[in-house]
């Protein structure tokens with residue numbers, strides 16, 4: 001049982017974690033720290049948090065576990081501000097979609113207190129944001145990646161592992177660098193492609209006229225282009241190198257496809273499409 005949990009940033013992810021932990025009975029009091037007064041009020045009125053604070057010292061006081069659930073661009077500043085306020089009994093974790101940059105910022109700001117910072121990333125979310133979008137089932141039966149540090153106290157890792165376990169998530173541990181390389185492929189590049197496609201369609205046509213002719217496949221593929229632009233700016237910039245490496249390979253892949261199309265080379269198209277289908281089917285239709 002966590003007596004008091006402090007969530008920094010009560011949006012989709014921080015709010016959903018608060019709701020899920022409350023429902024599970026794993027936490028006594030949940031304190032929310034929010035920069036945006038509207039989100040603060042909303043999180044309180046929706047019963048997501050028990051208490052809202054606009055000052056970090058008041059928010060952190062007496063917390064056993066602190067969860068950073070702010071956009072990646074806000075993490076470094078928060079680590080710096082919280083460093084002098086952390087007490088020996090506090091365990092700190094985050095939910096950021098990129099891990100190496102968060103680890104670097106935490107190491108620089110937290111000094112010896114890094115032993116109690118356990119980096120995390122729930123592999124669950126939606127294209128919506130803010131406290132109104134939060135829901136208690138978000139993490140149920142989803143994976144949560146932890147990228148523990150060599151310096152971590154084992155008890156701190158166990159506390160974070162248990163927190164996610166209590167909301168029905170499956171916890172796995174990998175290195176932060178491997179995390180960032182894999183997530184560039186299965187999350188960050190797909191979001192970039194969806195944004196790029198929607199941007200292109202918005203420029204070449206009138207989406208409000210043409211989208212009425214789109215079928216389910218388009219809706220599936222483009223859904224994530226409705227994600228928050230600033231949250232995704234931060235993710236792309238934080239994982240710039242792995243993302244750029246993959247983007248360049250993707251450009252080459254598109255070039256190969258384009259050349260095959262230009263030549264009328266149906267054999268090449270089937271070769272590429274069949275390899276792609278097999279790779280996807282082996283995972284999803286096994």
Ligand SMILES: NC(=O)C1=CN([C@@H]2O[C@H](COP(=O)(O)OP(=O)(O)OC[C@H]3O[C@@H](n4cnc5c(N)ncnc54)[C@H](O)[C@@H]3O)[C@@H](O)[C@H]2O)C=CC1
Nearest residue numbers: 009011012013035036070071072074096097125126129130
């Ligand atoms: N959106 C998604 O599906 C997922 C997001 N993540 C990660 O979760 C984190 C939060 O993302 P979301 O919940 O989607 O965003 P969100 O926009 O729904 O929530 C973020 C909240 O943080 C607040 N905030 C921003 N800067 C702040 C600051 N300096 N101090 C206090 N509060 C501040 C905002 O007012 C907002 O309420 C990000 O780091 C993101 O990479 C992780 C998994 C899934």
Ligand SMILES: O=C(O)C(=O)Cc1ccc(O)cc1
Nearest residue numbers: 097122123124125126127224
């Ligand atoms: O909306 C979706 O399907 C997502 O992919 C949500 C998401 C966004 C960011 C993450 O780091 C993890 C999950």
